[in-house]
Amino acid sequence: SAVISQKPSRDICQRGTSLTIQCQVDSQVTMMFWYRQQPGQSLTLIATANQGSEATYESGFVIDKFPISRPNLTFSTLTVSNMSPEDSSIYLCSVDYPQSTDTQYFGPGTRLTVL
């Protein structure tokens, strides 16, 4: 399986500020995914990030709020902008690895609390 790391592992932020979450994979992957897990809830896909193209956002998520970068095949960032307490969640990145096997592995997550 792929080894996926995320930084930071957790953070407490003030409303109105922004936080950038990093996701690093130990292998090259074409597609990376960003999910949100609100407290006590299941996971919801925010966007799909392909290297070399704009991220594709799911319904209810917009680029201005969750800008994503994908500068290479092993790294991606998700920014949570202009945060409010409703953004308090665990944010997880995932990858299909090995590619074309459909098996999707997840990073350890970033636990965000917005005050």
Next chain:
Amino acid sequence: SQQGEEDPQALSIQEGENATMNCSYKTSINNLQWYRQNSGRGLVHLILIRSNEREKHSGRLRVTLDTSKKSSSLLITASRAADTASYFCATGKAAGNKLTFGGGTRVLVKP
């Protein structure tokens, strides 16, 4: 919106007993994956079953898939206290394989 529903939402069993949880989904799928999550941490991949498969085993885990009923089940045999976690099913379609998650089942295994 979530693709699937899981039941039960919560399950409490004694160590050594079997735990069964079910997942239903709404549209056609390419694959279905089961994950475990301990105390709000990252997800651990348990098993993937494809739409042309009916049953898979991995250690103490047994997964079935019935595409005619759009449902899957996860059986954990001879449960251990360390199996205490939330279990999620997630469905993937052919294009891009972005996953849609069910609501999860919280399993408590009492020693």
